[in-house]
Amino acid sequence: GLAEPIRKDIEARLGETVLFSQITPNPRDVDCERGVEVARDFGADVLVAVGGGSAIDTAKCIATILTNGGQPGDWYGFDKLKKYPAPLIAIPTTAGTGSEVTTCAVVTNSATRVKECIQDAKLAPSVALVDPEMTLSVPPLLTAATGMDALCHAVEAYTCTLANPLTDVFALKAISIIARWLETAWANGSDVEARTQMSLGCLLAGYAFSNADTSGVHCMAESLGGLYDTPHGIACSIFLPFVTEFNIPADPQKHGDVAKGRIQA
Ligand SMILES: [Fe+2]
Structure with a gap:
């Protein structure tokens, strides 16, 4: 390979x-x-x-x-x-x-x-060594699952209690990039621009959560993955809407920023 x-x-x-x-x-x-x-x-x-x-x-x-x-x-x-x-x-x-x-x-x-x-x-x-061309052959389902994992990293890094102004910058940028380009990368895997943007979004999300944390989505996704070998990105995708809905009342401002980040993308 x-x-x-x-x-x-x-x-x-x-x-x-x-x-x-x-x-x-x-x-x-x-x-x-x-x-x-x-x-x-x-x-x-x-x-x-x-x-x-x-x-x-x-x-x-x-x-x-x-x-x-x-x-x-x-x-x-x-x-x-x-x-x-x-x-x-x-x-x-x-x-x-x-x-x-x-x-x-x-x-x-x-x-x-x-x-x-x-x-x-x-x-x-x-x-x-992050070369987007290495991701060109990833099939659509895996593109969607891994891209949603990256989106969860960014959303959780931005809304978790360990978020700070530096990680917020990376997280919000990652959210806007992933929201704009994930569907394109999924629909047309050979779109180099979409793959490049997704590699960048994933990298920024990685910086963000590595210096803040992930939260409820990843806690439950890791449990599911450990017990049932559920692919990680799919497990994260399942929990993101429910955890977000639960968390919104705790920090409406930051969840509003997430929504705006997606609209502005
Ligand atoms: Fe993850």
């Missing part, structure tokens, strides 16, 4: 690589542990993640364990990493997760089926 030309290019310029492709949606701790074994056996010193949020989050978890040791479960929670993870270059192939710029990795605990989060400022990838 998309990883192969990148791998060949790296091998031609820098030397041998090893491919780890046993990535599952809603990646599990056991998948990450397998990846750690492959990386250790090979003696990897740099990781390159080519894929959607599942691939990038798996790579973040592998990179964490390569330098910090232990198992995924040792690092769930906030600011627990003792060392910087191994260098990671993230190349997203979807416009949704924002994982290429965020400081978290979501990993499913396979024993409890709870989606856990390793959250640490050290966890942001060393380099994010």
